[in-house]
Amino acid sequence: MLMRGGTSRGPFFLESELPSDRALRDRVLLAAMGSPDKRQIDGLGGAHPLTSKVGIVRRSATPGVDLDFLFAQLQPDNDTVDTTPNCGNMLAAVLPFALERGLLPIASGTTTARVLTLNTGMQCDVTVQTPNGRLSYLGDARIDGVPGTAAPISINFLDTAGSVCPSLLPSGHVLDRIQVEHDAQKFEVDATLIDNGMPMVLVKAADFGVTGYESVAELNANEGLRARLEALRLSVGPLMGLGEVACKSYPKMCLIAPPRAGGSIATRCFIPHLCHEAIGVLAAVTVATACVLEGSVADGNAEVPPGTSKTISVEHPTGEFSVELGLDPAGPQKVVRAALLRTARPIMRGEVLVSEELWTGNV
Ligand code: NQM
Numbered sequence: 001m002l003m004r005g006g007t008s009r010g011p012f013f014l015e016s017e018l019p020s021d022r023a024l025r026d027r028v029l030l031a032a033m034g035s036p037d038k039r040q041i042d043g044l045g046g047a048h049p050l051t052s053k054v055g056i057v058r059r060s061a062t063p064g065v066d067l068d069f070l071f072a073q074l075q076p077d078n079d080t081v082d083t084t085p086n087c088g089n090m091l092a093a094v095l096p097f098a099l100e101r102g103l104l105p106i107a108s109g110t111t112t113a114r115v116l117t118l119n120t121g122m123q124c125d126v127t128v129q130t131p132n133g134r135l136s137y138l139g140d141a142r143i144d145g146v147p148g149t150a151a152p153i154s155i156n157f158l159d160t161a162g163s164v165c166p167s168l169l170p171s172g173h174v175l176d177r178i179q180v181e182h183d184a185q186k187f188e189v190d191a192t193l194i195d196n197g198m199p200m201v202l203v204k205a206a207d208f209g210v211t212g213y214e215s216v217a218e219l220n221a222n223e224g225l226r227a228r229l230e231a232l233r234l235s236v237g238p239l240m241g242l243g244e245v246a247c248k249s250y251p252k253m254c255l256i257a258p259p260r261a262g263g264s265i266a267t268r269c270f271i272p273h274l275c276h277e278a279i280g281v282l283a284a285v286t287v288a289t290a291c292v293l294e295g296s297v298a299d300g301n302a303e304v305p306p307g308t309s310k311t312i313s314v315e316h317p318t319g320e321f322s323v324e325l326g327l328d329p330a331g332p333q334k335v336v337r338a339a340l341l342r343t344a345r346p347i348m349r350g351e352v353l354v355s356e357e358l359w360t361g362n363v
Contacts, residue, residue: 001346001348002346002348002349003055003344003345003347004093004146004345004347005055005087005091005093005344006088006089006090006093006146006342007143007145007146007277008050008051008087008089009050009051009053009347010051010054010055011055012054012057012094013055013056013057014056014103015056015058015068018056019359028358029072029081030074030081031354031355031358032054033074035074035077035078035079036076036077036079037076038076045074045076049073049075049076049249050277052073052074052076053071053073053089053090054071054072054074055069055071055072055093055094056070057069057070057103059103062116065114065115065116065123067095067098067104067113067114067115067116068115068116069090069091069094069117069118070118070119071083071086071087071091073085073087075249082248083118083119084120084164084250085119085163086120086163086197086198087280087281087282088198088281088282088340088342089342091117091126091155092126092155092281092343092344093344093345094115095113095115095128095153096128096346098113099111099130100135108130108132108133109130110128110130112126112127113125120163123157124157125156125158126154126155126156127154127156129153137344137345137346139151141153141341141343143321143341143342144278144320144321145278145316145318145319150343150344150345152342153342154339154340154341154342155281155340156338156339157197157285160197160286160338161196162195164195164250165241166241167195168194168195168196168289170193170194170240170241171193174192174295175192175296175297176191176192176193177190178190178191178232178235178236180232180235181235183231189207189232190204190297191203192296192297193251194286194296196282196335197282197283197285198252198283198285198286199250200251200252200253200254200290201233201254202254202256202287203253203254203255204255205255205257208228209225210225211257212255212267213266214268215317216276219255219268229272230272232253233253233272234246236251249271252283253270254268255269255270258301259302259315261315262313264291264304264305265287265298265301265302266316267279267314267315267316269283269316275317276316278316278321279314279316284316284321285338285340287312287314288312288314288323288325289325289338291304291312292304292312292325293333294333308327309324309327310325310327311324322341323338324337324339325338326339
């Protein structure tokens with residue numbers, strides 16, 4: 001089934017319908033998506049990283065867990081099939097897909113399932129609307145970056161800290177002064193290196209000579225800015241416990257600035273080379289977390305409401321993304337809960353055709 005999950009889109013497969021050999025599975029996925037090719041003209045991919053995603057789902061054998069989800073990030077212009085990081089947007093489509101395919105029974109009213117994301121071992125509870133025991137996609141929930149409204153899907157994350165990095169703050173600091181070599185020159189910049197679901201590097205837009213309110217097109221056209229962000233990304237990979245990240249889709253880079261639309265913080269995220277039209281789900285959770293950490297690069301730029309249960313509104317190029325955070329009352333520097341709202345829908349179901357020779361390994 002081709003599904004929209006939040007602001008991402010891609011085909012979902014039952015694990016049992018894909019080859020079990022990993023190398024062959026990856027070749028099949030590349031052929032299905034039409035990668036590598038910048039237009040993905042020979043496959044289902046949408047010529048952008050956000051539409052070069054695949055979901056693989058099965059019933060879980062883990063006690064207390066209903067579904068296992070493996071997310072695969074493909075790219076238009078290279079042949080990587082990366083199952084290391086998470087994707088909270090594709091995650092939103094997992095339960096609708098599983099119910100459509102009969103993996104779980106549908107309850108009356110709402111149906112909740114515990115989903116284990118195999119990429120990082122993260123668990124969450126997902127709730128979808130199932131009035132009268134039927135899955136409903138219609139509703140009033142609106143998420144920025146998707147036209148119209150749809151039925152709400154709530155995601156309650158149980159454990160997100162240190163998803164791919166060894167810990168929430170992998171360098172051991174809430175703020176690092178990073179020395180970067182770029183174009184035979186050196187520059188220094190303050191950054192918060194953080195992973196609360198997504199490895200991210202947060203820097204002030206002003207430190208890169210931009211406002212942080214530019215359009216996606218303007219930022220994507222700013223080759224100098226993108227080259228400096230990439231130089232910073234490559235130099236912090238090892239410090240974040242990620243090693244060499246040249247060919248990785250993480251860490252994501254995020255320019256921050258004070259909010260200007262009534263939210264908590266303004267963001268422009270690079271994933272990692274193109275500017276996101278909105279912001280990733282776990283990227284938003286990670287940015288929101290940085291907003292509540294004293295001394296982070298967001299401290300002084302973010303407007304954070306008081307209390308141990310709060311909504312952080314992360315502004316992005318096409319609107320805002322609200323993340324509900326629960327802080328530990330015993331130590332309010334610790335985020336213990338993150339919840340948010342998404343929407344999803346199946347776009348089509350059918351067969352995606354790849355050549356038999358490829359499937360049987362005879363190429
Ligand atoms: O951060 C984009 C997206 C994502 C990932 C990316 C995501 C997340 O918007 O959880 O959802 O960062 O490549 O789908």
